[in-house]
Amino acid sequence: MEQTLTAWLLPAVTLVAGIAIGLLIARLVPSAAPGRTQRQMDEMQERFDAYQSEVVSHFNTTASLVKKLTQSYQDVQEHLSDGANRLALDEITRQRLLAALHSEEGSEKRERLTPPKNYEAPKDYAPKTADVPGMLDETYGLKKPQAPL
Numbered sequence: 001m002e003q004t005l006t007a008w009l010l011p012a013v014t015l016v017a018g019i020a021i022g023l024l025i026a027r028l029v030p031s032a033a034p035g036r037t038q039r040q041m042d043e044m045q046e047r048f049d050a051y052q053s054e055v056v057s058h059f060n061t062t063a064s065l066v067k068k069l070t071q072s073y074q075d076v077q078e079h080l081s082d083g084a085n086r087l088a089l090d091e092i093t094r095q096r097l098l099a100a101l102h103s104e105e106g107s108e109k110r111e112r113l114t115p116p117k118n119y120e121a122p123k124d125y126a127p128k129t130a131d132v133p134g135m136l137d138e139t140y141g142l143k144k145p146q147a148p149l
Contacts, residue, residue, distance in 0.1 A: 077101070 080101055088094035133140050 019044050084097035088097055
């Protein structure tokens, strides 16, 4: 009976000790992992916030520069218009200069493409001559028998 008690007692004590050690490790180890994960998430959030701030700053600067460019373009147009009014020798020249200036504002001159002269669709095969058999001909690729000498 003592052997049976020892045979059952030793594995039971080992099992209880294993469970106790496992619980102890489970309580100590996971507490470190969520902290590290939280730090990584916080770091990623900070990087994302910095990136968003940089993007907003970039587009604000771009908008400001485009506004300056538009204003400069309007200033140049006004300067040219004033110059045409002041420097043109007669009324006809002044009107021509102003008309040329204002016609360039609204429309861009583009070259028109000419349509192709041949409306035939491209071929996906090589054209053949009349005296040569086509690829679907049963004699295609075969040598003609030569007459005996």
